[in-house]
Amino acid sequence: MSRSRLLSVIVLAIGLAAFLFIRGCDERLPDIEVADGHIHVRNESDQEWRNVRIWVNEYYAVSVVSIPPKGFIREPVKRFVAAQGQTINTSTTPVTSVVVLATSSNGERVRIVWGSPQLH
Numbered sequence: 001m002s003r004s005r006l007l008s009v010i011v012l013a014i015g016l017a018a019f020l021f022i023r024g025c026d027e028r029l030p031d032i033e034v035a036d037g038h039i040h041v042r043n044e045s046d047q048e049w050r051n052v053r054i055w056v057n058e059y060y061a062v063s064v065v066s067i068p069p070k071g072f073i074r075e076p077v078k079r080f081v082a083a084q085g086q087t088i089n090t091s092t093t094p095v096t097s098v099v100v101l102a103t104s105s106n107g108e109r110v111r112i113v114w115g116s117p118q119l120h
Contacts, residue, residue: 032114034095039075041100041112043067049102049110056080057096058119060088067102 033040039056043049052064052073060080067073077090088095097115104110 030114031112032098032100034077034098034114037077037090039077039080039095039098040072041067041075041098042072043069045069045104045110047104047106047108049104052100052102054080055097055099055101055117056088057093058099058117059083060086 028044029042031042031044033042039054041052041054046069048069049067050065052067054062054064054075056062056077059082061082062075062080064073064075077088077095080088082088095115097113097117099114099117100110100112102110
């Protein structure tokens with residue numbers, strides 16, 4: 001193999017490796033994630049979310065003042081409370097849906113869903 005052909009193969013291999021590495025870094029995290037007894041909500045937008053209300057299984061809720069742009073919150077599922085003050089019993093009740101309702105800093109409504117809620 002000639003020296004110029006070998007150099008071309010090496011440059012191509014390095015370029016391909018760089019492309020695959022950069023492409024792998026573009027993998028986006030989910031907007032809502034339920035893991036380890038916590039609800040993770042990510043705001044991937046460029047707008048602050050205000051007056052955030054997070055509903056779990058449509059009956060249990062937590063309020064958060066805001067989530068900054070490109071920011072996130074992590075709330076323990078045990079912290080979610082129903083209207084009559086009951087907390088969710090995570091040992092007997094699995095999380096089946098999460099709905100995030102908020103207002104963006106430009107006044108638009110934000111609604112993000114995980115699972116299959118019926119009410120929100």
